[in-house]
Structure formats: structure tokens, C-alpha cells
Amino acid sequence: MSRKQTAYLDALLNPEVSAPSPSAEQPRPPTATDTGARPAMNLLARESALARVANGEVRQVTQLLLDPARVRIWHGNARHQASLSEESVRDLIDAILSEGGQKVPAIVRRVQDDPAFDYEVIAGSRRHWAIQWLRANNYPEMMFLAQVHNLDDEAAFRLSDIENRARKDVSDFERAKTYLAALSHHYGGKQVRMAERLKLSQGWLSKMLTVGSLPxxxxxxxxxxxxxxxxxxxxxxxxxxxxxxxxxxxxxxxxxxxxxxxxxxxxxxxxxxxxxxxxxxxxxxxxxxSGDEPIIKFEASNGRTALSVLSSNRNGVSVRLHAGSGASETELVTMFKSALKALEKQGRGLRS
Structure with missing residues (x-):
């Protein structure tokens, strides 16, 4: 995850934190040699820390070991749950076993509307699946490690999205489907507002929403x-x-x-x-x-159509350059010249 994304995630999870920057020079704690009153200073430091928590200056994050059976997946989670299997999650299962348990906590929030569950997963559904599988396959002592956060649906969506951007195993389509749902649920159908909140370009978001609409x-x-x-x-x-x-x-x-x-x-x-x-x-x-069968067609090295000649008559030649073919500008120019030569041989060129 990039530094910019990490800062965005930190701000989303900890909006109330006003702790000093990690790069700031911190004063050295006094020692017994300095003051001769180490126990008293430790007591004062503890009282100061508790006071900061009580005042809301520092936000506490609750981390729990949970029974995964009491945790459901949030409906806005981007990952396609049906595609999770032992094979697709094998690398994570092996990592958990080698480390003696789950080390990276998932992010969950409390559930109020379903007596069957206590929490729901905002980010970390793959970790949840892996722990469930391990408990059902000879490791009943495995517990699901999670951080509990108080998030509304829109904040939960943004948090889930920023985590998935850093994960290569979440496809564009999975993200696009959640974007399409979030557009109406959280942003009133306004793409500009959604792009601003997610810190995305409007053009890229528009393309993602188009792909998310695939039937x-x-x-x-x-x-x-x-x-x-x-x-x-x-x-x-x-x-x-x-x-x-x-x-x-x-x-x-x-x-x-x-x-x-x-x-x-x-x-x-x-x-x-x-x-x-x-x-x-x-x-x-x-x-x-649609009657667009080309007269001549050229393909890129990946087999996709890059350039095609749709028609040639006395009014001119109609050529289509296909988006997303992967062909370079030089390759397209070469294809275009070859198309003109082929049309000349057929007696349908520009000079015919």
C-alpha cells in the first residue's frame, strides 16, 4: 500500500487521533538517575495516558480473538465469496499454520440486527474464510483475530475499498460491483461526489461503473x-x-x-x-x-482485433481502431498502410 493510501486509511480509522508524528523527536523519559523518583514518574505517566484516553485525545482500538462462526461478512464487502476455496486460499492457510495463528487482524464492526452474529467483516473476508476452514479441518483452537471499529456504512465502504486497492487477488470486477452498489446506496447516484470521497479520477470511476454493470x-x-x-x-x-x-x-x-x-x-x-x-x-x-463484419481485419499479437476496414466505396474508406487491443501506435500505422495496399489490390482503394 502506498504512503498516500496508508495515510488515507489511518485518517479513516482514527479520525480523532492527534498523536505526535512518528518522525518528531520525543523527549527522553526521566530515569531514576535523573530524578531519583522513578515509581512516582511512572504513576504520573500512566495517569496522564489514561486522562488522554478519557478525554478522547487518544482513541483505543479493541482487538479480539473471535469465533468465526459468530462473525458474518458485510454485504458491502468487495470480494466474490463464492470464488473462495481451499485452493484459492491455500497460501493464506499455510501462512497461518506456519506462524502459529493469524497475525494480521481483520477489521470488523458490531452487529445489532441479527442474534446469530456478534460482528461482521468489513475488511478481511479471506482471513475469515481461512480460519473457518482450519477450525473445520483439525485446528478447532484457531481463532479469528479482528480489530473492532465503530463505522457507518459509507465509512465501511471506503475502508474496504482502500484495503482492496492494495490486494492483487481482488479483481476489477469485484470492486466494480461494489462501486455500482455504493453509487446509489451512499452517494445518491452522483459520480462526482463518489470520486471525491474515494479520491479517484472521475474518468476511471466511470469505466469501473460500466464494467460493474455487466449482466x-x-x-x-x-x-x-x-x-x-x-x-x-x-x-x-x-x-x-x-x-x-x-x-x-x-x-x-x-x-x-x-x-x-x-x-x-x-x-x-x-x-x-x-x-x-x-x-x-x-x-x-x-x-x-450489427452488420459490422469487416472487409479486412488485423489482429494484435494477443489475438485481439486491433484495426478493421468496415467499408470502402466512392465516398471513402471506413476504418475502425479497436480500443484495448494492446497494439502500439507504430503497429497500428503499419496495419493501416497494409489495409490500403490490400484494398488497392481488390480494386477498392482510395484511387479506384
Whole structure:
């Protein structure tokens, strides 16, 4: 986590703290040699510390060892819970075992509306899953380590988000879904306000919200929601938002085929279809349905369409540069020149 993000997280968790900066020079505690009154000074120091806590100058953070069965996952947590498994959490399980228990506390808040639970996880659902698994698999003494904070829903959302930004195992899609829900729940549908509160650019947030709006049937075309990353999937999400009924129908039919193929792959009967291929097939299905089948098509090294010639007539040549293809500017220029040469050979060039 960057220094800027860490400062943001500290301010979110400890809004009332006014402790000195760690870099500030602290006075050396008096010793018995200095004053000859060490017990008295220790007593005074303790009373001073208690007074600061009582006055709210210093905020106490409660850290507890909890039974994970009495802790639920907060509904606004970004992580896709269904994707958690022994395999996906194995690294954390092994780390907890090697360290003799959980060392990094999760962040929870108290629950008032459900007698079955005492707390809910704001950040740390993967740690919660791992401890539950260990307790069910020969380690019943394992306890869930958590810090208890008093947070409203909007503060809980911001805290969960800032922690997930530093985690590579939380996909863009998981975060995008929580952003989409939070937009209406916490920010009245106002993207500008949401971007300000999360300290994000409005353009990037807009793209995330677009990806978060992917329908379930489109998500099912991927081998896992974790494969849905912003840069790769945004062109598809953007196209679906603007699609008419016939275009949506064509893409949905291809998504159903992909979903069936992915199910076979999970059963070990064929290879997994990677995300880039899924996006390509869905976009191609949409292009065919809308009559956009290109005359000439060039692909980037990753197999995604980078440049295509849609039409060529006496009025000119229509060329499309595809967003997110990964092709460089030099590669696109080379493709464009090759397209013009190919059109000339077909008798459909600019000089024909």
C-alpha cells in the first residue's frame, strides 16, 4: 500500500487521533538517575495516558480473538465469496499454520440486527474464510483475530475499498460491483461526489461503473469473475450498454455457448477459455449481428482485433481502431498502410 493510501486509511480509522508524528523527536523519559523518583514518574505517566484516553485525545482500538462462526461478512464487502476455496486460499492457510495463528487482524464492526452474529467483516473476508476452514479441518483452537471499529456504512465502504486497492487477488470486477452498489446506496447516484470521497479520477470511476454493470449472463461466459479486468473488458461492457435488442440477443447467445464450454473446462473435459478470447468472441458476435463484419481485419499479437476496414466505396474508406487491443501506435500505422495496399489490390482503394 502506498504512503498516500496508508495515510488515507489511518485518517479513516482514527479520525480523532492527534498523536505526535512518528518522525518528531520525543523527549527522553526521566530515569531514576535523573530524578531519583522513578515509581512516582511512572504513576504520573500512566495517569496522564489514561486522562488522554478519557478525554478522547487518544482513541483505543479493541482487538479480539473471535469465533468465526459468530462473525458474518458485510454485504458491502468487495470480494466474490463464492470464488473462495481451499485452493484459492491455500497460501493464506499455510501462512497461518506456519506462524502459529493469524497475525494480521481483520477489521470488523458490531452487529445489532441479527442474534446469530456478534460482528461482521468489513475488511478481511479471506482471513475469515481461512480460519473457518482450519477450525473445520483439525485446528478447532484457531481463532479469528479482528480489530473492532465503530463505522457507518459509507465509512465501511471506503475502508474496504482502500484495503482492496492494495490486494492483487481482488479483481476489477469485484470492486466494480461494489462501486455500482455504493453509487446509489451512499452517494445518491452522483459520480462526482463518489470520486471525491474515494479520491479517484472521475474518468476511471466511470469505466469501473460500466464494467460493474455487466449482466450475469455475460459474467458467466468467463471462467471466473476474477478474470474480468477493467482494461480488457471495458470495450465489451461499453458496447453492451449501447446495444439494441438484436445486438444484445446475438451477444447473449454467444455468451451462453461460452458458458457451456467453460463448464466443460471446469469438469476437465476441455481447456479453459481465457478472458481475451471470451471478449473477442462476444465482440465478434456483436459485430456480425450489427452488420459490422469487416472487409479486412488485423489482429494484435494477443489475438485481439486491433484495426478493421468496415467499408470502402466512392465516398471513402471506413476504418475502425479497436480500443484495448494492446497494439502500439507504430503497429497500428503499419496495419493501416497494409489495409490500403490490400484494398488497392481488390480494386477498392482510395484511387479506384
Amino acid at each position: 450475469d449472463w455475460a459474467v458467466a461466459a468467463f471462467s471466473s469473475p476474477a478474470d474480468i479486468q477493467l482494461k480488457l473488458v471495458y470495450p465489451l461492457a461499453q458496447k453492451l450498454q449501447a446495444a439494441d435488442a438484436s445486438l444484445t440477443k446475438a451477444i447473449r447467445e454467444e455468451a451462453a455457448k461460452l458458458s457451456a464450454e467453460q463448464a466443460l473446462a471446469r469438469a476437465g473435459e476441455r481447456a479453459i477459455i481465457v478472458a481475451a478470447e471470451v471478449v473477442k468472441r462476444l465482440l465478434d458476435a456483436g459485430s456480425q449481428a
